[in-house]
Amino acid sequence: MDDKRRRARVQGGWAGPPKAAFRAAPPPVVAAGPPPRWGNEQIIPDKQFVYTEPTQVQRRVPDPQIIEKAGTYEISTGPSGVSRLRLFPAFIDPKEADWMFEQLHQELPWRQKSNVGPEGPYQEPRLTCWYGEVPYTYSRSTMQANPHWHPVLTMLKDRIEEVTGYSFNSLLCNLYRHDKDSIDWHSDNEPELGHNPTIASLSFGETRIFQMRKNPPPEEHGDYTYAEHVHVPLDHGTLLIMEGSTQDDWQHRVPKEYHDRQPRINLTFRTMFPEVRL
Ligand SMILES: O=C(O)CCC(=O)C(=O)O
Structure with missing residues (x-):
């Protein structure tokens, strides 16, 4: 290569700089100790940090x-009184629960x-059936009285009554067929259930999350954004008891899920006082 061409290549855009220019420059040496002074003058930064008190307190969800x-949980003490949950995981032994799930899945109406x-009208996103001497009305639609209890249900009612000391005369059964079946926010507070109803809820099959939210105080105007929440994963054979003011002061739901879920059966034993509506 003649000298003219060599110079053109070295000056061209593709011609790399001499290797030494790639080497990182050593970090500057910073002297420890007080800020430098020139004569008697101390250097003051242009902008000084000035703390100002925040004017609004940020609310946290x-x-x-x-x-x-397993245990007894007082989830709130007001405004209506004490709201209490009692949780009995594996209330039904898993092998027995498998057999019961199959019977109930196949044989309930x-x-x-x-x-x-x-x-307007809508179809519930789950299947249900009702047992009890009297009809049950909620969401402006009635389930007819059905005194013909399946023997597995009678046996479960007896077991729950023996352990909890409560007695029940009615039962709402829910079948969540898959992840998209659900029950929306509500309280079990129909007048026929009486004051401070106790509800015994027994679950079989797939685990689903039973969610609760506390009713907001009047100043929140029905907004639940900052409401307290409680989540209870209800799995195969688990019994949950809701007592005291739970239906007055809290709502509950089982939301849809975003992944595949196998069927789940939930039995909610209640006591109906039909004379309340008369
Ligand atoms: O499926 C559940 O665990 C809840 C059912 C329920 O909320 C109800 O029957 O009122």
Whole structure:
């Protein structure tokens, strides 16, 4: 290469700089100790940090309380009184629960109920059936009285009554067929259930999350954004008892899930006082 061409290549855009220029420059040496002074003058930074008191307190959405161990939990003490949960994981032994799930899944008279809501009629996203001497009305639609209890249900009612000391005369059964079946926010507070109803809820099959939220105080105007939440994963054979003011002061639901879920059966034993409506 003649000298002219060599110079052109070295000056061209593709011609790399001499290797030494790639080497990182050594970090500057910073002297420890007080800031430097020139004569008697101290250097003051241009902008000084000035602390100002925040004018608004930021509200935090509280994390849900997760309840999954056996025990009795006072989830609130007002405004109506004490709201209490009692959790009995593995109330039914898993092998026995497998057999019961199959019997109930195949033999109960499951139906899809039509309700009437603010936006008109709709089909419940789950199947249900009702047992009791009297009909049960909720969401402006009635389930007829059905005194013909399946023997597995009678046996479970007896066992729950023996352990809890409560007695029940009615039962609402729910079948969640898959992840998209659910029950929306509500309280079990129909007048026939009486004051401070006790509900015994027994679950079989797939685990689903039973969610609860505390009714907001009047100044929140029905907004649940900052409400306390409780989550209870209800798995195969688990019994949950809701007592005291739980139906006055809290709502509950089982939300849809975003992953595949196998069927789940939930039995909610209640006591109906039909004379209340008369
Ligand atoms: O499936 C559940 O665990 C809840 C059912 C329920 O909320 C109800 O029957 O009122």
